[in-house]
Amino acid sequence: NAGVTQTPKFQVLKTGQSMTLQCAQDMNHEYMSWYRQDPGMGLRLIHYSVGAGITDQGEVPNGYNVSRSTTEDFPLRLLSAAPSQTSVYFCATSTGRVRNYGYTFGSGTRLTVV
Amino acid sequence: AQSVSQHNHHVILSEAASLELGCNYSYGGTVNLFWYVQYPGQHLQLLLKYFSGDPLVKGIKGFEAEFIKSKFSFNLRKPSVQWSDTAEYFCAVKATGGFKTIFGAGTRLFVKA
Numbered sequence: 001n002a003g004v005t006q007t008p009k010f011q012v013l014k015t016g017q018s019m020t021l022q023c024a025q026d027m028n029h030e031y032m033s034w035y036r037q038d039p040g041m042g043l044r045l046i047h048y049s050v051g052a053g054i055t056d057q058g059e060v061p062n063g064y065n066v067s068r069s070t071t072e073d074f075p076l077r078l079l080s081a082a083p084s085q086t087s088v089y090f091c092a093t094s095t096g097r098v099r100n101y102g103y104t105f106g107s108g109t110r111l112t113v114v
Numbered sequence: 115a116q117s118v119s120q121h122n123h124h125v126i127l128s129e130a131a132s133l134e135l136g137c138n139y140s141y142g143g144t145v146n147l148f149w150y151v152q153y154p155g156q157h158l159q160l161l162l163k164y165f166s167g168d169p170l171v172k173g174i175k176g177f178e179a180e181f182i183k184s185k186f187s188f189n190l191r192k193p194s195v196q197w198s199d200t201a202e203y204f205c206a207v208k209a210t211g212g213f214k215t216i217f218g219a220g221t222r223l224f225v226k227a
Contacts, residue, residue: 031213040123042204043158043217050213058214090157092215102148102160103215 002026006091006106013081013113021076021109023091029104031094032074033058034066036087037108043090049074081113116141116207118218126224133192135221137205140186144210147188149179152202152220161203164188165210175199197227 007022023032033048035058045058049068063085065077078085088110092103121136139145149161162173169181179190188205205218 033215035217040219042118042120042219045214045216048213056213059216092158102163103150103158105157105159107157 004091004093004104004106006089006109008109009107011109011111013078013111015081015083015113017081019078019081021078021089021091021111023074023076023106024072025074025091025093025104026072027093027095027104028071029093029095030071032068033092033094033103034064034074034076035090035092036060036085037090038087046076046089078111081111083113085111086113087111116145116209116214116216118205118207118216120203120205120218120221122221123219124222124224126226127195128226129197130194131225133190133195133199133223135190135203135205135223137188137190137218138186139188139205139207141207141209146208146210147179147181148206148208148215149173149177149188149190150204150206150217152204154201158204161190195223195225197225199223200225 004025034046035043044060047066049055090108091106094103117140119138147164150158151161152158164171164181172178202220202222204220208215
């Protein structure tokens, strides 16, 4: 049981490049979210999904796209990377809407945009 | 919309000292509340959670938190900290029945051996 798997762990991009951060889970969790973590700002929600085919915006969605074609996968796409997107990105999953038992986090992707 | 405020950004304690980290949230409805911990170089892990019932909740590693509805607070406590508690602690809130979990800015705790 791998839990939540994020790839890659580290990535350096040039300004303007695009890339996809991968998140896969094997716990059959309905809910998947992407957060970015920046020093002194905690975690900020980028996008989230409540099930396959359903996504919505979080607090800081600009510059990012998501899709959820399967329960297991929730990729995050950076369309045109900017230095302001330098951050650590975490994928988090959970089950249950009313009785949310808290998130299970992936190990993170550290992204640097130069 | 929900928001979370953690008042202490950095806390330094000696081993065996007592710990209390403040957390206040802003939201008019019923909420679910969480504390997460992030050890150096690791991802976040759930420490404890509150949904309903007894406002004093106990989590892993001797941590507890008390929900005071009238104060919109959910402070984290531990009677005696250890060096291994050095980490960053995040308070989080979710509207009951909602989907978004909002995190505070975090509190970095350093415990001196």
